Amino acid sequence: MTDRNKALFAEHTGLAAILERARLLATDFHAGLAERPVAAAARTAPGLPLPERGLGALRALDLFERHVAPNLSGGVGPRYLGYVTGGATPAALAGDWLAAAVDQNPASPGDSIAPALIEETVAMMAALFDLPTGPGGFDGCFTTGALGANLLGAASFREWAGRRSGLNVTETGVAALSGLQVFTASPHITMLKVMGLLGLGRSSLMQIGRLPGREAMDVAALEAALAASDARSKVVVASAGIVSTGDFEDLNAIADICEKHDAWLHVDGAFGLFARCSPRFADLAAGVERADSITTDGHKWLNVPYDCGLFLTRHMDLLEASMRLTAAYLETDDPAPSYNNRGVESSSRFRALPVWMALQAYGRDGVREMVETSCDLAASLGRRIEAMDGFELLAPVRLNIVLFRGLLGDDAASDQGQRHLMNAINATGNVYLTPGVIGGRAGMRAAFSNWMTTDADVAIVADALALGRDSILAEKE
Ligand SMILES: Cc1ncc(COP(=O)(O)O)c(C=O)c1O
Numbered sequence: 001m002t003d004r005n006k007a008l009f010a011e012h013t014g015l016a017a018i019l020e021r022a023r024l025l026a027t028d029f030h031a032g033l034a035e036r037p038v039a040a041a042a043r044t045a046p047g048l049p050l051p052e053r054g055l056g057a058l059r060a061l062d063l064f065e066r067h068v069a070p071n072l073s074g075g076v077g078p079r080y081l082g083y084v085t086g087g088a089t090p091a092a093l094a095g096d097w098l099a100a101a102v103d104q105n106p107a108s109p110g111d112s113i114a115p116a117l118i119e120e121t122v123a124m125m126a127a128l129f130d131l132p133t134g135p136g137g138f139d140g141c142f143t144t145g146a147l148g149a150n151l152l153g154a155a156s157f158r159e160w161a162g163r164r165s166g167l168n169v170t171e172t173g174v175a176a177l178s179g180l181q182v183f184t185a186s187p188h189i190t191m192l193k194v195m196g197l198l199g200l201g202r203s204s205l206m207q208i209g210r211l212p213g214r215e216a217m218d219v220a221a222l223e224a225a226l227a228a229s230d231a232r233s234k235v236v237v238a239s240a241g242i243v244s245t246g247d248f249e250d251l252n253a254i255a256d257i258c259e260k261h262d263a264w265l266h267v268d269g270a271f272g273l274f275a276r277c278s279p280r281f282a283d284l285a286a287g288v289e290r291a292d293s294i295t296t297d298g299h300k301w302l303n304v305p306y307d308c309g310l311f312l313t314r315h316m317d318l319l320e321a322s323m324r325l326t327a328a329y330l331e332t333d334d335p336a337p338s339y340n341n342r343g344v345e346s347s348s349r350f351r352a353l354p355v356w357m358a359l360q361a362y363g364r365d366g367v368r369e370m371v372e373t374s375c376d377l378a379a380s381l382g383r384r385i386e387a388m389d390g391f392e393l394l395a396p397v398r399l400n401i402v403l404f405r406g407l408l409g410d411d412a413a414s415d416q417g418q419r420h421l422m423n424a425i426n427a428t429g430n431v432y433l434t435p436g437v438i439g440g441r442a443g444m445r446a447a448f449s450n451w452m453t454t455d456a457d458v459a460i461v462a463d464a465l466a467l468g469r470d471s472i473l474a475e476k477e
Contacts, residue, residue, distance in 0.1 A: 018057045033077035037429030042071040078453040081446040082434035084271045084300045092304040095357030099350040109334035116336045121352040129276045141342040142351040143309035146270035147190035149295035152311040153266040154194045155322040161233035174199035179232035185217030186242045215247040226261040234263035240285045241272015244436045246401035251287030267291040274301040277367045303451045304354045374400040374448040384462045390469040394443045403436045405443030415442040425468030431461045
């Protein structure tokens with residue numbers, strides 16, 4: 001055995017001590033979230049060279065503690081309200097650690113329980129969203145995120161359109177594909193990226209009008225556009241939860257139109273699908289069960305660590321035709337699905353495990369409570385903003401997102417003015433907001449999806465808004 005191998009084996013013998021130190025660093029990080037500035041001030045890398053001789057895991061952990069940990073964001077904590085950012089519940093975090101520790105490659109069956117557990121977890125997620133499974137119902141797979149799920153949706157409808165034109169697009173390429181038209185009103189930006197990646201073209205999405213003052217699709221405009229189109233294969237990309245405001249489209253009306261025009265319906269419910277977990281909000285996402293394919297994810301509202309998306313489809317044959325990966329060395333007699341025939345990756349991490357753990361630990365009730373609490377907190381911040389000087393809501397709070405802007409003189413309406421105010425609010429270190437816009441009016445968003453957030457946090461956020469506003473006013477004097 002070489003000296004190097006001996007050193008690595010010695011590390012393995014000392015694994016318990018290394019993991020214990022990692023555990024302490026992780027629990028310290030979580031315990032310090034309340035004091036940690038929500039966004040880190042120092043964002044440059046430590047600049048350490050590649051060591052010629054390794055330092056060992058414990059020394060590497062020292063370096064993490066000194067150079068990395070102090071400059072991390074509180075993204076996993078309760079007042080990181082940017083984008084749509086979930087945290088990590090204890091069970092999901094433990095599941096994620098175990099996924100790394102057992103380091104399965106669940107892509108192909110034949111050597112472990114992992115592919116069967118993915119299958120079971122996908123079915124549990126479908127049940128959580130009250131979606132049908134079994135013949136004709138939904139099946140799916142985990143992805144890197146909602147972008148990954150949108151990509152599988154687009155690959156599936158591309159395959160579908162090809163077949164309708166007598167083409168095998170996966171084999172022969174998109175060049176010969178014509179007669180596919182995709183209609184959408186407020187697609188998430190990842191859908192545009194996906195259209196580009198799949199050779200369908202970012203600009204080929206046909207923009208449908210929105211309802212006045214809303215982000216949601218005007219279904220009458222959709223009906224007219226589909227009726228006027230002579231495309232052989234029509235696809236509608238609809239939204240259950242639009243990122244700027246949390247607005248929803250009328251999915252039942254859209255599904256009716258899709259049925260009438262024989263169109264594929266893909267619904268992006270990256271976070272909004274979770275509305276179906278609460279009887280108070282389920283109506284918002286009614287009709288999604290009629291979709292052909294659905295995007296959602298775990299790393300937002302389910303509070304599973306990154307990365308974890310979920311794609312659900314009624315057309316597994318099309319997904320598998322598009323993602324097929326066969327080779328003699330991958331063959332197996334095991335009846336469990338081969339997930340390298342379903343997702344983009346060949347090898348992948350055991351993403352289902354943290355989800356399975358979270359669902360076992362908290363159940364349907366726990367997820368419902370998480371969703372309802374986020375929505376209640378968003379509503380509470382919305383009420384505070386309405387009552388505050390210097391701010392106004394840009395949209396009603398429908399679910400978990402508050403879109404608002406500052407009213408601070410001449411530059412209030414400009415993107416730059418809003419960005420300046422948002423930066424001043426974020427500079428308090430007590431909250432992290434990201435920009436938002438509706439109907440050309442710029443503002444900032446607070447998206448609630450972290451399981452830890454409480455009323456006390458909303459009070460701290462409201463104080464941060466007032467501090468940010470006052471600092472801008474003081475600059476103007
Ligand atoms: C509706 C919607 N779709 C897709 C995405 C992209 O998600 P991800 O970053 O997981 O790819 C988001 C992110 O916020 C989203 O809100």
